[in-house]
Amino acid sequence: MNPLRNISLIYFSFALMAIASVTHAQDSTNAADTLKQYVAEKPSAAIKDIIITLISGGFITAIITATWNAISQRRRRQIEFLQEQIRRLYGPLDFSVKLNESMQARKEEWVDAIIAAIKKDPLCSIRTTSDAAETEEGIIKEYWKQMDETAYQMAKLIQENWLLVDADDVEAFAAFCASCRRHQIEFGLEQKIKIPLSTWVQVEKKGFDLHSKDFLDRISCKNRGKTDQLKKRASKYW
Numbered sequence: 001m002n003p004l005r006n007i008s009l010i011y012f013s014f015a016l017m018a019i020a021s022v023t024h025a026q027d028s029t030n031a032a033d034t035l036k037q038y039v040a041e042k043p044s045a046a047i048k049d050i051i052i053t054l055i056s057g058g059f060i061t062a063i064i065t066a067t068w069n070a071i072s073q074r075r076r077r078q079i080e081f082l083q084e085q086i087r088r089l090y091g092p093l094d095f096s097v098k099l100n101e102s103m104q105a106r107k108e109e110w111v112d113a114i115i116a117a118i119k120k121d122p123l124c125s126i127r128t129t130s131d132a133a134e135t136e137e138g139i140i141k142e143y144w145k146q147m148d149e150t151a152y153q154m155a156k157l158i159q160e161n162w163l164l165v166d167a168d169d170v171e172a173f174a175a176f177c178a179s180c181r182r183h184q185i186e187f188g189l190e191q192k193i194k195i196p197l198s199t200w201v202q203v204e205k206k207g208f209d210l211h212s213k214d215f216l217d218r219i220s221c222k223n224r225g226k227t228d229q230l231k232k233r234a235s236k237y238w
Contacts, residue, residue: 075233081164082230086223089161094223096154097216100147104211107143110136148183151210155180169222176215183210 114136155177158165165173209215 079230079233082226082233085164085166086226086230089157089164090219090223090226092157093154093219096150096157097219100150100211101216103143103147103150107140107147110140110143147211148187151176152180152184166222169218172215172218176210179210 158173158177
């Protein structure tokens with residue numbers, strides 16, 4: 001008998017015996033004997049059937065394997081991208097947002113305390129001394145300075161990880177980064193030259209608030225959404 005026929009017969013016999021075992025056949029050897037008899041009686045037809053069976057089975061298996069691998073790789077890439085977005089961009093940005101929110105709340109407590117003290121005793125001697133006024137103003141300005149520095153760090157982080165920014169965040173993030181740069185330039189010049197208050201008021205009307213609640217809420221919302229999305233994707237097989 002031809003060697004190719006022998007190899008094909010062996011593989012096909014194994015397939016039949018496996019089928020017989022799965023279907024709880026009493027004697028899987030009968031299936032192999034039946035195959036041998038069929039090959040002896042119709043050799044050319046038997047070889048054709050064997051080859052078609054082997055090729056079809058391998059082809060289907062290859063398609064299933066390739067499809068599963070493609071889905072798994074796509075899912076893995078999506079998970080890895082989400083992890084990178086959270087780890088390198090949206091997570092750190094959200095932390096900075098919460099940090100500034102905490103400093104903003106503390107600054108407002110100082111402002112409220114000063115206003116309350118003035119209302120209670122407008123002629124209080126301690127409020128009329130320049131040292132006291134400068135101290136209170138200095139504390140409030142320091143909080144503003146720290147908040148601005150955090151905003152600058154956020155802008156730097158966005159620029160360094162620009163490829164991780166969502167498409168619907170591009171415009172808002174770009175405006176924020178541009179405003180941080182403008183803020184650094186203008187407030188840097190304020191230390192060297194005297195800019196009239198009226199000019200500042202007009203300019204600020206067209207400016208972008210570095211501590212805009214809408215912008216900061218957008219970051220926190222995005223980070224929460226991505227974290228939830230990552231958990232869902234990681235818990236699914238597809």
